[in-house]
Structures are given as structure tokens and as C-alpha cells.
Amino acid sequence: xxxxxxxxxxxxxxxxxxxxxxxxxxxxxxxxxxxxxxxxxxxxxxxxxxxxxxxxxxxxxxxxxxxxxxxxxxxxxxxxxxxxxxxxxxxxxxxxxxxxxxxxxxxxxxxxxxxxxxxxxxxxxxxxxxxxxxxxxxxxxxxxxxxxxxxxxxxxxxxxxxxxxxxxxxxxxxxxxxxxxxxxxxxxxxxx
Numbered sequence: 001x002x003x004x005x006x007x008x009x010x011x012x013x014x015x016x017x018x019x020x021x022x023x024x025x026x027x028x029x030x031x032x033x034x035x036x037x038x039x040x041x042x043x044x045x046x047x048x049x050x051x052x053x054x055x056x057x058x059x060x061x062x063x064x065x066x067x068x069x070x071x072x073x074x075x076x077x078x079x080x081x082x083x084x085x086x087x088x089x090x091x092x093x094x095x096x097x098x099x100x101x102x103x104x105x106x107x108x109x110x111x112x113x114x115x116x117x118x119x120x121x122x123x124x125x126x127x128x129x130x131x132x133x134x135x136x137x138x139x140x141x142x143x144x145x146x147x148x149x150x151x152x153x154x155x156x157x158x159x160x161x162x163x164x165x166x167x168x169x170x171x172x173x174x175x176x177x178x179x180x181x182x183x184x185x186x187x188x189x190x191x192x
Contacts, residue, residue: 025192026074027150028109034069034077038158038186043089048163048179050141055179057130060089063164063182069104077104081120083140087128095166097124097140104146112150119143124166132167132178139169148188155187 044059046052062085069079079102085095099122108114124140126133144162162184167177 025152026109027112027152027190028071028074028077028106028114029192030071030073032071033191034067034071034079034188035191036067036069036158036186036188038065038067038160038184039063040065040160040182040184042164042180042182045179045181048165048181050165051132051167051177051179054176055132057132057178058090059087059128059130059178059180061085061087061095061180061182063184065184065186067186067188069102074109075106077106078102079104081122083122083124085124085126085128087126091129093127093129095124095126095128097126098122099140099142106148113147114150115145115147117143117145118160118162126166128178130178132176134173135168135171138166141165142182144182144184146184150188150190155189158184158186158188160184 040063042061044055046055064084066082069077071077080100083097087093099120102120104116104118106114106116122140142162142164144160146160148158149156162182164180164182
């Protein structure tokens with residue numbers, strides 16, 4: 001059997017394991033802390049908002065995000081996320097910043113797998129030279145849809161598809177903005 005088939009079988013087996021929550025400790029609840037580390041890949045696209053159909057540059061990047069969050073309700077997690085981008089297309093450059101007032105709304109709190117929506121504004125310093133941005137210091141905004149696996153102990157998994165928007169927020173020159181379609185995968189720990 002090919003190695004890819006083994007991976008599919010292993011994931012199917014994990015999906016059949018009863019990951020149900022216990023009555024004593026729900027997977028997600030107000031007062032819980034979370035921490036995590038994720039990585040991903042993104043590429044410029046024209047269909048992100050804000051700036052619909054304005055992104056024209058061919059930009060690719062690899063991302064790294066450390067995170068720390070706290071559940072303020074059973075469904076709503078507020079968190080901060082560090083941002084490190086390594087742009088590999090059109091030219092090698094970097095970006096670093098922080099998003100500090102981020103929110104993640106989880107649809108279910110009583111299951112091991114839960115879909116969520118996220119929204120995160122922040123600041124970013126970058127050496128990227130693209131026509132859509134005309135400053136070194138910019139604003140960033142990302143929003144997306146993801147799914148999270150929460151385990152009673154140890155790291156849980158998360159997978160998120162997001163739009164990452166980078167622009168000067170209308171503070172200088174023409175504000176076209178750069179949108180990147182980004183896939184992010186990571187590990188997260190719940191601290192009860």
C-alpha cells in the first residue's frame with residue numbers, strides 16, 4: 001500500500017474514535033486559556049475584501065503565528081497573534097507584526113471538533129515591495145473560517161482558511177491593499 005493510503009486510513013481511524021466531551025470538563029468554556037503555534041502558506045488573489053479586485057502583484061509567502069488566547073464566553077475566544085511572513089515571490093522579503101484584538105467564535109462547545117469564524121486586526125512592518133502597498137509600516141486584517149480539534153490533554157489541531165489583507169489604511173498615497181488567500185495549520189493547547 002502506498003504511504004498516502006496509510007495516511008488516509010490513519011485519519012479515517014482517528015475520525016471514528018469517540019472524542020466526545022466528558023460531563024466534568026467541557027472542551028471549551030469561559031475562563032479557559034489557549035496557546036498555540038501555526039504555520040501556513042499564502043498567495044495573492046484579487047477576491048479579498050477590502051480591496052476587491054485591486055490586488056495584481058504575484059506574491060507568495062510562508063507564515064508563522066504564535067498565539068495566546070482566553071475564552072471570555074463559552075463560544076468566544078479573544079486572542080493575540082504574532083505575525084512573521086517570509087515572502088518568496090516576487091522577491092524574498094519579510095514582514096513582522098502583531099494582531100492584538102482578535103476574536104474567534106466557536107459554533108459548538110461540547111464537541112471535540114468545532115468549526116469557527118475568526119477576525120483579527122493589527123500592525124505589520126514589511127520590506128515587501130509591491131505596487132499595492134507604499135509604506136514599510138502597514139495595517140493588517142485577516143478573517144477566516146476554520147475547524148479545531150480540542151483534546152482533554154495534549155495539543156489539538158486547527159486548520160483555517162483566511163484572507164490576509166495588508167494596506168496603509170488610507171493614511172498615505174493610493175490605498176490599493178494586498179490580499180492573500182492563506183491556508184494555516186497549527187497546534188493549540190487548552191489550559192483549564
